[in-house]
Amino acid sequence: xxxxxxxxxxxxxxxxxxxxxxxxxxxxxxxxxxxxxxxxxxxxxxxxxxxxxxxxxxxxxxxxxxxxxxxxxxxxxxxxxxxxxxxxxxxxxxxxxxxxxxxxxxxxxxxxxxxxxxxxxxxxxxxxxxxxxxxxxxxxxxxxxxxxxxxxxxxxxxxxxxxxxxxxxxxxxxxxxxxxxxxxxxxxxxxxxxxxxxxxxxxxxxxxxxxxxxxxxxxxxxxxxxxxxxxxxxxxxxxxxxxxxxxxxxxxxxxxxxxxxxxxxxxxxxxxxxxxxxxxxxxxxxxxxxxxxxxxxxxxxxxxxxxxxxxxxxxxxxxxxxxxxxxxxxxxxxxxxxxxxxxxxxxxxxxxxxxxxxxxxxxxxxxxxxxxxxxxxxxxxxxxxxxxxxxxxxxxxxxxxxxxxxxxxxxxxxxxxxxxxxxxxxxxxxxxxxxxxxxxx
Amino acid sequence: xxxxxxxxxxxxxxxxxxxxxxxxxxxxxxxxxxxxxxxxxxxxxxxxxxxxxxxxxxxxxxxxxxxxxxxxxxxxxxxxxxxxxxxxxxxxxxxxxxxxxxxxxxxxxxxxxxxxxxxxxxxxxxxxxxxxxxxxxxxxxxxxxxxxxxxxxxxxxxxxxxxxxxxxxxxxxxxxxxxxxxxxxxxxxxxxxxxxxxxxxxxxxxxxxxxxxxxxxxxxxxxxxxxxxxxxxxxxxxxxxxxxxxxxxxxxxxxxxxxxxxxxxxxxxxxxxxxxxxxxxxxxxxxxxxxxxxxxxxxxxxxxxxxxxxxxxxxxxxxxxxxxxxxxxxxxxxxxxxxxxxxxxxxxxxxxxxxxxxxxxxxxxxxxxxxxxxxxxxxxxxxxxxxxxxxxx
Numbered sequence: 001x002x003x004x005x006x007x008x009x010x011x012x013x014x015x016x017x018x019x020x021x022x023x024x025x026x027x028x029x030x031x032x033x034x035x036x037x038x039x040x041x042x043x044x045x046x047x048x049x050x051x052x053x054x055x056x057x058x059x060x061x062x063x064x065x066x067x068x069x070x071x072x073x074x075x076x077x078x079x080x081x082x083x084x085x086x087x088x089x090x091x092x093x094x095x096x097x098x099x100x101x102x103x104x105x106x107x108x109x110x111x112x113x114x115x116x117x118x119x120x121x122x123x124x125x126x127x128x129x130x131x132x133x134x135x136x137x138x139x140x141x142x143x144x145x146x147x148x149x150x151x152x153x154x155x156x157x158x159x160x161x162x163x164x165x166x167x168x169x170x171x172x173x174x175x176x177x178x179x180x181x182x183x184x185x186x187x188x189x190x191x192x193x194x195x196x197x198x199x200x201x202x203x204x205x206x207x208x209x210x211x212x213x214x215x216x217x218x219x220x221x222x223x224x225x226x227x228x229x230x231x232x233x234x235x236x237x238x239x240x241x242x243x244x245x246x247x248x249x250x251x252x253x254x255x256x257x258x259x260x261x262x263x264x265x266x267x268x269x270x271x272x273x274x275x276x277x278x279x280x281x282x283x284x285x286x287x288x289x290x291x292x293x294x295x296x297x298x299x300x301x302x303x304x305x306x307x308x309x310x311x312x313x314x315x316x317x318x319x320x321x322x323x324x325x326x327x328x329x330x331x332x333x334x335x336x337x338x339x340x341x342x343x344x345x346x347x348x349x350x351x352x353x354x355x356x357x358x359x360x361x362x363x364x365x366x367x368x369x370x371x372x373x374x375x376x377x378x379x380x381x382x383x384x385x386x387x388x389x390x391x392x393x394x395x396x397x398x399x400x401x402x403x404x405x406x407x408x409x410x411x412x413x414x415x416x417x418x419x420x421x422x423x424x425x426x427x428x429x430x431x432x433x434x435x436x437x438x439x440x441x
Numbered sequence: 442x443x444x445x446x447x448x449x450x451x452x453x454x455x456x457x458x459x460x461x462x463x464x465x466x467x468x469x470x471x472x473x474x475x476x477x478x479x480x481x482x483x484x485x486x487x488x489x490x491x492x493x494x495x496x497x498x499x500x501x502x503x504x505x506x507x508x509x510x511x512x513x514x515x516x517x518x519x520x521x522x523x524x525x526x527x528x529x530x531x532x533x534x535x536x537x538x539x540x541x542x543x544x545x546x547x548x549x550x551x552x553x554x555x556x557x558x559x560x561x562x563x564x565x566x567x568x569x570x571x572x573x574x575x576x577x578x579x580x581x582x583x584x585x586x587x588x589x590x591x592x593x594x595x596x597x598x599x600x601x602x603x604x605x606x607x608x609x610x611x612x613x614x615x616x617x618x619x620x621x622x623x624x625x626x627x628x629x630x631x632x633x634x635x636x637x638x639x640x641x642x643x644x645x646x647x648x649x650x651x652x653x654x655x656x657x658x659x660x661x662x663x664x665x666x667x668x669x670x671x672x673x674x675x676x677x678x679x680x681x682x683x684x685x686x687x688x689x690x691x692x693x694x695x696x697x698x699x700x701x702x703x704x705x706x707x708x709x710x711x712x713x714x715x716x717x718x719x720x721x722x723x724x725x726x727x728x729x730x731x732x733x734x735x736x737x738x739x740x741x742x743x744x745x746x747x748x749x750x751x752x753x754x755x756x757x758x759x760x761x762x763x764x765x766x767x768x769x770x771x772x773x774x775x776x777x778x779x780x781x782x783x784x785x786x787x788x789x790x791x792x793x794x795x796x797x798x799x800x801x802x803x804x805x806x807x808x809x810x811x812x813x814x815x816x817x818x819x820x821x822x823x824x825x826x827x828x829x830x831x832x833x834x
Contacts, residue, residue, distance in 0.1 A: 076584070245466075248463050248464075251456050257667030305597070
């Protein structure tokens with residue numbers, strides 16, 4: 001038989017093996033937050049330092065102009081990732097139609113790689129594209145993955161345009177990092193204002209997904225601005241992506257009797273969380289709120305009745321009447337049959353189109369000139385709104401929509417109201433590197 | 442000292458009963474999975490790493506059966522949920538899981554049985570990875586599907602028990618706040634009916650004033666009500682979770698009966714005592730090992746079906762990873778190879794995790810599981826109920 005000493009060694013080995021074998025530590029397809037960006041970013045800081053400039057020269061276009069896209073075609077972020085790839089395809093088709101001779105006579109070679117919803121795979125996908133000669137990259141839908149892509153691109157000097165990464169300090173990685181979405185230090189205050197001023201809520205509780213850099217940043221911003229608006233945060237509870245049982249956290253939260261609950265995680269856990277919250281006896285008079293991580297059709301399956309009536313912040317909505325949205329929806333429906341399920345379709349389109357137009361505007365299609373051209377983008381009329389990147393440190397000032405989830409399967413989302421920049425921050429908005437409380441209305 | 446004060450600062454003793462119940466419910470599931478680890482270890486001296494994946498497959502079986510019965514997420518008119526549906530899902534999960542468990546044993550572990558133990562262990566890890574990543578090729582996992590709540594006939598039902606009522610002063614406070622709230626609400630509703638086209642998120646000044654008055658009086662009322670709520674000790678038990686606990690206890694009872702009072706159970710204990718001698722006494726060891734895998738895997742299947750149905754978690758092929766690790770730790774904690782030990786270990790783990798959350802440290806919930814393991818192994822290397830006798834090899 002086995003000796004006890006050997007058994008203990010075996011057990012310890014086994015635990016270590018299980019921990020090592022658990023690249024995702026039991027969190028489905030999401031990987032741990034291996035984020036390398038500096039933790040300095042908080043709404044209180046006032047960093048005025050310029051972003052570091054990459055020293056590497058980047059790539060030069062040879063026979064064709066290679067543009068790479070890394071997105072989550074599989075894994076937890078698939079709904080958004082799929083849509084962003086579809087949006088990018090639309091953009092490239094439209095660009096080729098408008099520019100039959102390509103860029104300076106060179107054809108655009110658009111390549112999509114899968115990040116599998118994991119930061120480390122996103123990084124290796126980006127590295128592969130860059131070693132294939134990609135002059136510019138279009139990023140992923142989540143902040144944790146984008147941070148890795150941006151780090152890899154910074155080392156090579158290739159520009160990156162992130163699709164849906166909202167974590168505020170993402171663009172601090174380098175002057176080659178841009179995005180087409182708003183940031184968490186905008187959607188956090190938007191939801192704080194909405195909860196305080198429109199819903200008149202005073203006591204908020206926050207539930208954060210510790211494994212997602214996006215979630216921690218959004219919670220931090222919501223907490224900061226909600227408190228500044230005179231509200232109190234009565235409780236903050238944590239979980240990890242992939243958890244199933246939230247009863248302990250919800251019991252604590254209920255005993256603090258919040259009148260609004262802010263869930264900053266992604267839709268995969270928010271649905272069951274909402275369900276268990278209602279079963280714990282947290283009534284419908286306590287609305288649930290979240291950020292753009294809620295944006296998917298799946299949330300209504302996992303959340304069921306419990307999530308109906310909740311509010312979240314989003315980039316754009318299919319019901320908008322702007323001409324850009326209407327044309328986009330028309331071409332999308334003609335190609336794919338249905339309307340896009342998430343806003344990542346529009347953001348993927350915008351990120352790709354903006355990159356392609358910068359390529360065209362660049363003197364030479366090499367990484368350095370393209371970076372400058374993207375930096376000089378002004379009033380690009382995107383589907384998700386107008387985008388200006390000049391002097392913005394990579395963060396466009398866009399508007400945000402507060403959306404309510406309805407129980408109606410035909411129109412599951414209802415636009416409550418848009419928040420423009422001027423509704424949230426005082427002009428001139430961009431005095432600082434990042435928005436601070438003194439800019440806040 | 443400050444640390445101690447800080448540690449207890451977040452603790453609310455009125456929620457303790459609720460947290461203990463939460464811990465019990467969580468621990469019961471850990472125990473159910475841990476039984477599979479412990480029984481296989483008892484018989485084969487093998488840590489069956491693929492057990493968590495059997496659990497994952499059980500959840501998928503429940504999902505497919507629920508689809509088959511018409512509870513698809515896109516179904517506009519799902520059929521009426523009955524307990525029969527749940528029983529069918531439970532039995533299907535148990536049957537498929539036991540078949541999977543037996544196949545794993547027959548084709549992966551049995552050929553390795555005559556080789557060194559480390560070879561079996563590595564095979565087990567291999568099977569686990571094969572099911573996780575291989576399963577991703579043909580099981581729906583992105584976006585992660587989840588079992589529709591419409592299949593659960595107890596959905597949204599719960600029972601509230603009041604263990605201790607609030608004081609009379611607090612109740613008075615609520616009654617005092619009520620007329621003001623009702624009045625403000627009536628005024629605001631009246632204004633809204635006279636302005637049918639008003640956008641409640643963008644009101645003119647007079648409407649906004651009424652809205653704010655209504656909000657502030659409601660706040661005072663709600664505050665008072667919350668004080669009443671927090672002043673008492675309540676226990677909310679969801680019917681679904683109660684059903685889960687009762688089923689778990691019943692399954693454990695059946696297991697105990699089988700192990701203690703049947704011929705196969707006695708043979709199983711004999712094999713666990715001494716593999717070779719049991720074979721010499723005329724016990725068909727292979728059949729007993731198969732029997733062990735049937736018992737362990739079907740319990741995992743039952744646990745998976747219940748968590749996937751009652752908690753509504755999205756499924757991926759990594760669904761079994763976290764519960765598998767936790768249950769394994771629970772089995773070691775209780776003394777691996779010891780059946781009551783696995784149950785004790787599971788319950789302890791569930792309780793420990795919820796106590797950490799109760800103390801306000803939900804961010805350390807997972808760390809505590811391993812901390813408990815390390816502490817127990819330091820002082821009692823055989824686990825709480827395992828034998829710590831040093832055996833001569």
